[in-house]
Amino acid sequence: MMRLVATLVSLLMPMSLSAQEEEIVLGLSQAEVSITTNFDGSEILVYGAVKRDAPPPDIGPLGVVVTVSGPSVPVLVRRKEKKFGIWLNTDAVEVDRAPSYYAVVTSGPLNRVLTRVEDLRHKISIPRAIRSVGAPMHISNATLFTEALIRIRTRSDQYQVIEGGVKLDEDTLFRAAVRLPAALTEGDYAARIFLTRAGRVVARYDTVIDVRKVGLERWLFNLSRENALLYGLMSLVIAIGAGWGASAIFNMLRR
């Protein structure tokens, strides 16, 4: 394990050395998102500055890319086909890693601020952030399935690409607003900020936004997982109590 880490570090060394000229100083409007009962989505402001010890290098225009990624879980994408006159699920492809939420916010057109190679290396754009290996042999066009996954999640705002969403001032200060939808799963949301020069990543900053259920939401969720029997019984008692209560109230009203 130690040896592996050492090799990785030595591999990364040249890159990080060249990235020393410009550094990211970052702030978040909130480092944690609390999901309460009336939670209706949230907006996180990512802001920061580019720190330099020397005058800005003259190797191309500055770009900023911000990504926020929710916890990844494998999903099954199914396709419907008409068989025997009805539409039914036939082929399915398992996507091994698909973030439940993913946003890419950039300071300009994505293909301008980021080269393909850098996109591949850092897995920035949505198709790169999703990993799908091992589609069944008989499915020839497995990319259609990942495309469908992106299409469906983009429609529900779970995946977002906002080109030009990062405001850059004087090539030094930047800020971006990341919108979190109401339907949010809890977990550690990874925020990454990339500084690019002529499409090449020159600096990177990683941080975590903690998305957690709080209060009643937290309590109910924990109870349902840790003491399922009690939770089930409690649900039934509440249900029957409400049924009986309403019946009693109606009777009182009738008299």
Add this chain to the structure above:
Amino acid sequence: MQIYLPIAEVSVNAFLVLGLGGLVGVLSGMFGVGGGFLLTPLLFFIGIPPAVAVATGATQIVASSFSGVLAHFRRRTVDLRMGSVLLIGGLVGAALGIILFNYLRSLGQVDLLVRLFYVVFLGIIGALMFAESLRALRNVRKGKLAPRKKHNWVHGLPFKMRFRISGLYISVIPPLMVGVLVGILAAIMGVGGGFIMVPAMIYLLGMPTKVVIGTSLFQIIFVTAFTTMLHATTNYTVDVVLAVLLLIGGVIGAQVGTRIGVKMKAEQLRILLALLVLVVCGKLALELLLEPAELYSISPVKLT
């Protein structure tokens, strides 16, 4: 007003859910069906994950049936003996149904099968009820009383039992069988099963319509409570916040529905229920027949 549901992990409009609960409650009180066959598809429609919709639907049915059955107890329109016989069958059926459901899930086509079950059963029952109640309605107009078949094959079976409130002296085998069938369907379709049981009690067992409703509500409470517990302990899909919202609307609706039901004629009640069943069936059938706008769907991979 948006409310975040802790188990479903989605945010929904509280008034929309209250309204849905109320609508289903009215139907529950009027017809004595739990309303699950309507509630579950409606919950899918507003974006609740299917597994949560099925499990929470069961919880909500417990509540609305409970408030409904109390109203019927007061009017003495619950045949407890018949209800208990149906219940024994129902619990056996629900257990069998869960085994069958898990087997179908391992085959990977459980969605389609649930949907086909809905279309086939709703279609058959809706059509039968519609035809029968039309005939009854016409007979009433002509001043003729509907001829009630006093003897069919049901009366030739052994283990006879007297059901005083229903005014029946029949074998316990048919009610037990009806209970088992309803239990199986309840577990697979995620419903109380009233829409199957009510016609079965009227046409197969020959019970009077007024007793049928209270008795089926009585049986539904226990079967859905059983299903709720199974879902809560195995799949963790019961969302109590969603259930509370649904049942606040539901219990009020059920009271209103029971009052409407008492004022209406049995034939009218039946023809309305038949139409409703046919509409839901038609909508589900269209979804199977027409090309969907999105051919692809996403489902979580079960971590087993």
